Amino acid sequence: MSTMKLTASTLAITAITATAAMARDNVQIAGSSTVLPYAAIVAEAFGENFDFPTPVVESGGSSAGLKRFCEGVGENTIDIANASRPIKDKEIAACAEAGVTDIIEVRIGYDGIVFASDINGNGFAFTPADWYKALAAEVVVDGALVPNTVTNWSEVNPAFPDQPIQAFIPGTKHGTREVFEEKVLLAGCEETGAMEAIVGLNGGDEDAAEGTCMAVRTDGLSIDIDGDYTETLARIEADANGIGVFGLAFYENNTDKLQVATMSDVVPSTETIASGDYPVSRPLYFYIKAAHLDVIPGLQEYADFFVSDDMAGPDGPLAEYGLVSDPELLDTQDAVMNGDLMGSNS
Amino acid sequence: MTDFPNTGQPRQSLLNLDDRTKKRNAAEARFKAYGIAAIVTAMLALAILLSSVVANGSSAFRQTFITIDVPLDADKLDKSGVRDLDVMKKVTTIGYAKLLREGLLNAITDAGIDTSLSDKEIATLISKEAPATVRNSVLANPSLVGETLTFDLLASGRIDGYYKGRVTLESAALDGNTSPEALMLADALKAEGLITTRFNWNFLTAPDASDQRPEAAGLGVAILGSLYMMLVVLFLALPIGVAASIYLEEFAPKNRWTDVIEVNISNLAAVPSIVYGILGLAIFINFMHFNQSSPLVGGLVLTLMTLPTIIISTRAALKSVPPSIRDAALGVGASKMQSVFHHVLPLAAPGILTGTIIGLAQALGETAPLLLIGMVAFVREYPAAYTENAGLFGEAATALPVQVYNWTQRADPGFVERASGAIITLLVFLLIMNAVAIFLRRKFERRW
Numbered sequence: 096m097s098t099m100k101l102t103a104s105t106l107a108i109t110a111i112t113a114t115a116a117m118a119r120d121n122v123q124i125a126g127s128s129t130v131l132p133y134a135a136i137v138a139e140a141f142g143e144n145f146d147f148p149t150p151v152v153e154s155g156g157s158s159a160g161l162k163r164f165c166e167g168v169g170e171n172t173i174d175i176a177n178a179s180r181p182i183k184d185k186e187i188a189a190c191a192e193a194g195v196t197d198i199i200e201v202r203i204g205y206d207g208i209v210f211a212s213d214i215n216g217n218g219f220a221f222t223p224a225d226w227y228k229a230l231a232a233e234v235v236v237d238g239a240l241v242p243n244t245v246t247n248w249s250e251v252n253p254a255f256p257d258q259p260i261q262a263f264i265p266g267t268k269h270g271t272r273e274v275f276e277e278k279v280l281l282a283g284c285e286e287t288g289a290m291e292a293i294v295g296l297n298g299g300d301e302d303a304a305e306g307t308c309m310a311v312r313t314d315g316l317s318i319d320i321d322g323d324y325t326e327t328l329a330r331i332e333a334d335a336n337g338i339g340v341f342g343l344a345f346y347e348n349n350t351d352k353l354q355v356a357t358m359s360d361v362v363p364s365t366e367t368i369a370s371g372d373y374p375v376s377r378p379l380y381f382y383i384k385a386a387h388l389d390v391i392p393g394l395q396e397y398a399d400f401f402v403s404d405d406m407a408g409p410d411g412p413l414a415e416y417g418l419v420s421d422p423e424l425l426d427t428q429d430a431v432m433n434g435d436l437m438g439s440n441s
Numbered sequence: 442m443t444d445f446p447n448t449g450q451p452r453q454s455l456l457n458l459d460d461r462t463k464k465r466n467a468a469e470a471r472f473k474a475y476g477i478a479a480i481v482t483a484m485l486a487l488a489i490l491l492s493s494v495v496a497n498g499s500s501a502f503r504q505t506f507i508t509i510d511v512p513l514d515a516d517k518l519d520k521s522g523v524r525d526l527d528v529m530k531k532v533t534t535i536g537y538a539k540l541l542r543e544g545l546l547n548a549i550t551d552a553g554i555d556t557s558l559s560d561k562e563i564a565t566l567i568s569k570e571a572p573a574t575v576r577n578s579v580l581a582n583p584s585l586v587g588e589t590l591t592f593d594l595l596a597s598g599r600i601d602g603y604y605k606g607r608v609t610l611e612s613a614a615l616d617g618n619t620s621p622e623a624l625m626l627a628d629a630l631k632a633e634g635l636i637t638t639r640f641n642w643n644f645l646t647a648p649d650a651s652d653q654r655p656e657a658a659g660l661g662v663a664i665l666g667s668l669y670m671m672l673v674v675l676f677l678a679l680p681i682g683v684a685a686s687i688y689l690e691e692f693a694p695k696n697r698w699t700d701v702i703e704v705n706i707s708n709l710a711a712v713p714s715i716v717y718g719i720l721g722l723a724i725f726i727n728f729m730h731f732n733q734s735s736p737l738v739g740g741l742v743l744t745l746m747t748l749p750t751i752i753i754s755t756r757a758a759l760k761s762v763p764p765s766i767r768d769a770a771l772g773v774g775a776s777k778m779q780s781v782f783h784h785v786l787p788l789a790a791p792g793i794l795t796g797t798i799i800g801l802a803q804a805l806g807e808t809a810p811l812l813l814i815g816m817v818a819f820v821r822e823y824p825a826a827y828t829e830n831a832g833l834f835g836e837a838a839t840a841l842p843v844q845v846y847n848w849t850q851r852a853d854p855g856f857v858e859r860a861s862g863a864i865i866t867l868l869v870f871l872l873i874m875n876a877v878a879i880f881l882r883r884k885f886e887r888r889w
Contacts, residue, residue, distance in 0.1 A: 132651065136651040139654075149821035151734055152818060170730075348853050415653075
């Protein structure tokens, strides 16, 4: 067993690696796990129909993706960041600092957020106010903020069945959580008039009142799920009283296990979300590093293909999977084709 | 001569146990029972784990196929009429999907099956992967255009699930992606022999697939990625680890510095693997500019992770060679180096190999560090071992444990089966590696 030989081969490997310039010819994408399935569907179809290699799509979350996006320009950085929320000013500043000044923002469509429970359990017709009353950490009773003591859905709303409250909501690292807080808890808080009462109590500080509205109880009746929707589904399968927060696409692929609750009497579907009747939805984005457009082969084609009618249109595979098609898709197509940068007021 | 005090009681026979002996025997019996209980618990946990994985995953190795005649119409596939590849490539998989639908509808009419389903719903029986299969074979052989060819195409995930017991008529009634009528149509086609379920090599060779086609997802890219990484680990960690151990064990003076190094190596072996991922990201990607998601970076990170394990086991193997062997070699005039390389190292080799293989097995099952260097990804292109552009092992790849992690997060229930199938594959690889380690140890082990 000659160690000499092994050492020699090691040196050979190092030499080859060092001399070969590390370049890549595939598009590299990272970001939101909500956008991941859509990006994967597009990447797959792109690889099948074009002469470019299939893009590599990583997940990891919107924030993590945008952070890597903003690391700089060059082949060892990603070309596209997927995000389930718009990029923040703070992130644009961080990007600019690292030299990523030209960013193209692409809105691909909308994602509905639905409430679903076990298929064999009770059905629900929620309003945002119900969720606020059930999950708020503190509620206003007789002009004072007291900890929420409600433990049963029938206490929240007499029309609801006698079922203990057990909610599985996305953890704070998920973009979905923000939408849940703003579009459900805060809306419910305002709807019930609790918002005004809290503002009256804390001396007119609206921001603090919003914070109070969106604070979720921590006594175990609401459980943060830091994993994916598959974990939420597993929790609901184990506890028939559980009600979970899902993406519309996830629900539509598991309709044999879950029943969906209506929100303000609207059944969530791609149609009701597109029309704006269903209140809990959010736009999905991806961000392109414009400096890479001429360097990475296939990047422009991938972006064009993503927003094409064949993919993101109302009859395309993305809509079939659960994406709510953007009514302004035509504008987006033009913007991507022309490479309109963010902040250039196109 | 002293007399035993006569207490008036008869001396106890040794055959009759007194209380203290009984107590001690009972304690021993209890301890044995605890031990057996511990083993039974461990075995039970293993049995539950294995049986659930096998129950969920064994079906991943079988797949349902639909056999239909696809009319490859020249006027649809080749508008140029001269079999110009560039023109033919303009027809996308969406165009091919229509031809497949036509083929399936023909097959249903020919078999005389009545169904209430619309043409669009009937088309959902065929996997979305199938048009790509047909398109690739047409582009590879343009002369096929104009003929009607028989293709074995993947059935969609729901139909496949129906023949594996995952989907039932009841669940299909609630399912937005299929319907009981579709399943009954599938049954009718099966009766005609057009639908078959058989062993599926594609699960081991095909690349990953998106959420809409669980039936097409395979482990090909992941197995290649894992293989490349193991090669990098083997070719880097083994020589470096062995060289370091030989120096530390045989040549280095025993002083404070070597003590510090020794403690550090033991500590490194216990460092959580994610830390190596952070290190890899900082050094190999951000500083050395190696490609993200590449098996080279993955292999280097896993090399760092495995080195302490290999060094520790190699040193143990070297230590177990009796000093008399070294003394004898030195005694007949060998140099220190000759004594080590001619006598000690060959005798320690089985131990070193065992340690290396166990280190490799550990590296094979590692996910956490790969998360940070971009290998937890959707990758469909087979990575080449070497390309001009990307260098050695520079093309994006995933790894087996990563594929398990990815698939458990997918929405489609078909991926549960795939994830368990991937676990079975990973376990088989680990089993093989450990069996080789045991075999080598048994075969070459020397006792003194």
